[in-house]
Amino acid sequence: MKKNILFIICVLTFCTSCTIDQNNSSATNGTSYQDVVIENILTRRSIRQYQPTPIDSVQLRKIIECGLYAPNGKGLESWEVRVVSHPDILQSINLSYNENDSTRRHAFFEAPALIFIAYNTEYDLSQVDCGLLGGNMMLAAHSMGIGSCCLGGLARFVNSDKGESIREILEFSPTHRLLYAIAFGYPNESPKAKERHWDRVKFIE
Ligand SMILES: Cc1cc2nc3c(=O)[nH]c(=O)nc-3n(C[C@H](O)[C@H](O)[C@H](O)COP(=O)(O)O)c2cc1C
Numbered sequence: 001m002k003k004n005i006l007f008i009i010c011v012l013t014f015c016t017s018c019t020i021d022q023n024n025s026s027a028t029n030g031t032s033y034q035d036v037v038i039e040n041i042l043t044r045r046s047i048r049q050y051q052p053t054p055i056d057s058v059q060l061r062k063i064i065e066c067g068l069y070a071p072n073g074k075g076l077e078s079w080e081v082r083v084v085s086h087p088d089i090l091q092s093i094n095l096s097y098n099e100n101d102s103t104r105r106h107a108f109f110e111a112p113a114l115i116f117i118a119y120n121t122e123y124d125l126s127q128v129d130c131g132l133l134g135g136n137m138m139l140a141a142h143s144m145g146i147g148s149c150c151l152g153g154l155a156r157f158v159n160s161d162k163g164e165s166i167r168e169i170l171e172f173s174p175t176h177r178l179l180y181a182i183a184f185g186y187p188n189e190s191p192k193a194k195e196r197h198w199d200r201v202k203f204i205e
Helices: 002-018 033-043 057-068 087-098 126-143 152-159 161-170
Strands: 080-084 113-120 147-151 176-185
Touching: 033 126, 057 080, 057 113, 057 126, 080 087, 087 152, 087 161, 113 126, 126 147, 126 176, 147 152, 152 161, 152 176
Parallel strands: none
Antiparallel strands: 080 113, 113 176, 147 176
16 A cells, blocks of 8 residues: 555646746746757758658647647648558658659659648738748657658649549648648657758848
């Protein structure tokens, strides 16, 4: 009995010490909430080597939810999103991409999940909505140990004449056009960050 009580006290103490107090932006274990968020942003990298392990479905839904909570113009949520993780569909997308060009590398680095994001061609700021959606998703994924990589090249192919079979799979509305895709999966590499160009930033004072 004594042992049980001691165990419960230990678990409660551990849980409390790990809790992040969002009101005062500090965590009781010494790391601030801000630090954790900023660290997550600064350490995300594009991942181009993945483990074959499928992404846990709860984690995948959470990534999508974080995307859907991105800011979006007029609250329109102007994007359309397609999530593909079935191995047969992934394989057919890669086959179609490589069909006419055997020198091409794998279309999405053998990642176990792809998210395709289309913008509304009838709304001038829809591409901004889509960028913010994907940014949220990639950062959420990184916080869970899941890597990602934007795939502009694949989107270009899908939008070309040769990409019709993939467009048929994705079934976007006639008002929407694919903007980009994002590969997701557990990373098999940890690339270093490229330096950023601070000279492109000017403080207007
Ligand atoms: C719009 C866009 C399109 C991209 N397309 C590709 C792509 O087709 N293939 C690829 O390997 N990486 C692609 N990337 C990833 C960039 O190369 C990468 O984000 C950039 O080099 C910065 O590296 P980091 O993400 O590790 O910080 C794309 C990124 C963006 C934002």
